[in-house]
Amino acid sequence: MEDSTTALNKALKHNKRLKQLLKKHQHFHNMQDALIQLSEQASTVSELTLLYPAIHQILEAYLPSKNFYVVLLDEKNQQLELNYFIDEKDPIFVPLTDDDHFSHGLTGYVFKTGKTQLYNKKSMLNDHQLGKFKIKGSPCEHWLGIPIYKDEKIVGVMVTQSYYAEQSYTDTQVELVEIISLYLSTAIERVKQRESLEQEVKTRTSELTKANKALKIEIEQRKKALKQQQILFKISELATQSKNLDDFYFKIHKIIKSITYADNLYICLYDKNKNKLTFPYAVDSLEGNYADRYFAKGYTEYVISKSCTQLLNRRTASNLIKQGLIKRSEKNIKATSWVGAPLISEQGVIGIIACQSYDNTYTFKTHDADLITFVSQQIANVLQKHLTTAQLKQSHEQLEQRVTKKTQELQRSNHFLQLQIEERKKIEQQLYHDAHHDPLTGLANRSLFMSQLEQALNQHLRHPQPGFAVLFIDLDNFKEINDTFGHQVGDLFLIHIADSLNLCIREHDLLARLGGDEFVILLTHIYQKHEAQEVAERIIDSLSCPFNANDSIITSGASIGITCSHQNYQHTDEIMKDADTAMYQAKKTGRGRYEFYHAHNKEAKSQELAYLDLFHINDIYFKANAIIDNTNENHVACIIDRFWLHPTLGKIRFDQIEKYINKDYDYHQIEISLLPKINDFIQCKHAILINSSIKLITDNYFVNLITELKKLKISHQLCLLFNEIELRHINKDTRNNILKLKKQGIKIGLDDYAHTRCDLSILTQYQFDFILLSPLMCKKIIQDEGHQLQLQGILAVANLTQASVIAKGPSILNYQKSLKKYGISLYSSQYEYIHDKVKNINNIYTHTS
Known part of the structure; x- marks a missing residue:
């Protein structure tokens, strides 16, 4: 009997704890949902008068807030002014009965203290009698005021109140309102910017309409005047002839x-x-x-x-x-x-x-x-x-002779002058070209590049969007090429490099040679950091190809430093210095790669060395993203990402940590040892895709890989993803090991396909279970008809090999619908994977190995 009582008590405690966890989970879910709704409203509403009702509607779903108003500080008169107000008892004019109404009331008290204030009727009356504030408007049972901050400065107050004693506010509801208030100023600022932009568009449209109307009138008048002028010319001509x-x-x-x-x-x-x-x-x-x-x-x-x-x-x-x-x-x-x-x-x-x-x-x-x-x-x-016919005829003949003679002389003089002008223009153009271009490659030189960079910087300081990026390129092992093959071959190689680089950039980008084996590129009209990254990847891929000169095979590469525009740049020398620093960082971490400039590259180099020995396998984190079928909104698979939280560099992708950890660590053996951790991370009935290095299936690691895979409970669901570029350069033994994986029941997939080119032959060499298109390819499919035809070829091959084609990109509904129109129904969403049977969101989204 005692045992049953003890068991019952444990069950009750366990049940109580589960209820608490469920309540906590519901609270987190409400906060997430409210913030998502707030972000959507800030991105869609066109004016502030629509934003405040939307926020009010969000709050009503989670707490009693039929009575709600927002007060913001007017920067001009430094007074609190009402921006939105709705109340069951007080009409709109009640809060505006006197000047500076809110400063002496409860709202002003919240603004002065900068803290959340929650009152009931009794506590409100007590503080009123203590002189902390004055009670204005109809008395309420419960009152909640939340300060609104912008850049750590209070800019207003958000208030909700209840006239019913039973409708009080819980701690979780107060916390929810506080979370919303943190993002409210940002949402208001975004809507204000959109309002300003729309007003500017309307104003410019109106101006253009007026200008077009005036232009049409002027054109009609000119046409009429031109017609009359032509007729008058006919009359004049008729009179002379x-x-x-x-x-x-x-x-x-x-x-x-x-x-x-x-x-x-x-x-x-x-x-x-x-x-x-x-x-x-x-x-x-x-x-x-x-x-x-x-x-x-x-x-x-x-x-x-x-x-x-x-x-x-x-x-x-x-x-x-x-x-x-x-x-x-x-x-x-x-x-x-x-x-x-x-x-x-x-x-x-x-x-x-x-x-x-x-x-x-x-x-x-x-x-x-x-x-x-x-x-x-x-x-x-x-x-x-x-x-006076005779007199005029004689005079006319004489005049005609003089005119003809003068005309001939003038024509000869004009012709000679024209030849001199054209010759001088050619000389000036050649002099300008020689002064601003490299004589060997014909590329822009340092002078022209710095001039264009200064223009781009000045434009960026006036109009931050779009931005620009500078790529500093240094060829690997160029000195050895000159020493081994001679300067003549070295010059041919530099010309080849210049031609290759030109093929990797757009027409409006600027490529220049600074001298020796140093090149630099100015990328203009870019909006995202990854655009510069894509150019760098194309350059590295292009320069890795061998060059044949005089029956000599030359293999080189490039180290690239990248810096992107930002408002802290005031001089071009700073930009070039940062790009050069990033390039040396790329050389230092292995060459044949690119690095973005970070401020810590210079300040924290000594600290990085101290952190090399701090790596531990338990510091690797997992994150799962869902693959969704857009035809029925079902989850069909998930992609697992792994990352390391570096002490100074922050979040680092797993495939990038090799350059940061101590050389004593076997990076690929670490990757194999992490595979069993997937069992602890997620259990589901769907396929599980994980990015893998091609070195895992070489003879050195393959046996260990197979051993660990057999231990997995979910090995039949596991799919190893390999990068397309790596697969192009594997040997025959590695290719056979991939086929052995298939025989062991392990699925294989192709990641980041068609990033640089659409090679259908690689799809037929292996029986891929999944083909993940690169975000760049997905973007071009929507924009370009040629890439749409390439997609049809991909889908045809995938249908024959029974492979699933998955698109990658932003979680935008219209973007996914556009891809679905061209035949892609599977999409890798940015939202984390949620299994139906698991309710603890934290355990699913982020889990320590």
Whole structure:
């Protein structure tokens, strides 16, 4: 009986502990879910008025928060101002009844103390009586105020309150609100930036719309003016080329009709000696032939006497008749609009040209008068020419001869001058090129590179995005190449290196030779650090290929130092120095590799040596990421990553720790000894993929590898992933060992496939169970039609070999849907793997060996 009681007590204690763990797990889950929702809202909402209701909605899911408001500090007047408010009892205007309302209340008390304050009705009244604050608004049962911080400085307060005694706030709920407040200022700042950006886009769009409208109007006006100008040129040209007056009058009339109304037009000539008017050309819809007549007081005579263009209508004609300037009965005024311009030559007014309309068919305006005036000048010029034909002809011939002679002389001078200018330009271009380029490789030299780098730095200081990166490249063993094969072969090798490097960069990037075997690259318009990393990997892969010169096989490589732009850089010398430091670090850690510059490269070199002996196998951590089938959202496998928390360098990938640990450690034997730890880390029914070194399947390690694999409980689920680049260079024995793994029931996979090239032959050499596409290949599939065709070939081979094709990349739903459209349904998510039967998240996400 006593034993059963003891067992029951133990069970109750165990049950109580499980409930506590479950409650703690639920609390962590709520915090994670709330932060994820807050991050999503900060990334999607377009304005602050939408962010605060979203935050309120998040809080309502986890605690009583129907009454909620947010108060932020106004930097201009240094007062707390209400940004969002909703309350069951108080309307919106209650908190704004006086200036600086919040400073003396509970909200101001939280702001002054900078600490979370949780009150019930009784404790609130006690502190009020002590004078700590004033109670404002409707009294509540429970009140919770959380300070909002930005860069360790308090910028506001977030408050939720309850009017019901039973709706109190637990410690876990208070902690949840405090966690949300930590990220609230960041979320507000992101939304403010998005609001500012959208407003700027709207403003610029409006400006562009106005500019386009004004431009269209200007274009139309210019088209119209150009058309009129072309027509006027035709009239001018016709006046200089016409020989027959009748034909000239007819063509002039035709041109005028193409511009304005000219159905009724006549040309009148005035003989001053005979005081007589003649009409050599007339077209009229009412009048027949215009008969010659003596000078009188008509419209024509009025223009001749005034010697200027006249624009008349019925009203102005009636006034002229009343003044006696025109002699005509008002009943005989047939034209409703009339315009006439005098023909003026050296002898004075010799006639007019006039247009008229009847029955208000058209009303002539000022621009019509200007047109008729211009035409009258051309007609007068033609008449003047015909009056003195012989004289003008002789003068014209003489002038033409002089013009021809001068033109020929000018053409000869222009041709000679043009040749001199072109020759000088070529010399200047060659001098500039020689001053800014390396004579051996034709690449940019240090002077040009530093000039371009300075421009990139100045641009970055003004506009941080996009950024840039500098790659400092030093060839490995170049001195031995020169000493062994001679400087001539060394020069050929340098030219080959320059051509190879050019193939690894984009058109807008700059490649330069600093001197000797040192090269440097300026990568512009980059947004992520991995973009520079991808270029460095391409360079290392390209320069590892042998070079054949004069039947001599030369094998070299390169050590690359990389530094990326940031706001701390103020001078180009700092950038070059850091890139050079990173390059020497790459040489020091093995050559044929790249290193990014870190500040600790210089300050902590002595400390690193002290930490080499601190490595222990129990410091290796595991992390599992899920592989999801997007067709049904099921987990089909998981990928295990291993890493070491270095005392100074932080988190280091397992495949990179060899260069940091003491040389007495056998890195690959450590990797084999870690395999049984997977049993302690995760148990699931799915396939388990783990990145492995190709050296594990060489004869030195293969027997130990097989022994450890047989010990695994999950060996039938295990899949060893090998890098595509390593597989290309293995020997026959290593290839046979891979096939032996398959016979032992161990799955094999290809990792980071198609990162540099899409080689389908490697897929047919081995029976891969899984093929993991590189993130770069996945990105290009979405953007480029050529890579989409390559994917179809990959999927066809995978279908024949019964391999699963998995995409890798960011956890973005649209990104995954785009890949699914091209036939990839499996995706390596960034979210950690969660097994259905395991509830303790910490034990799954991160587990010490």
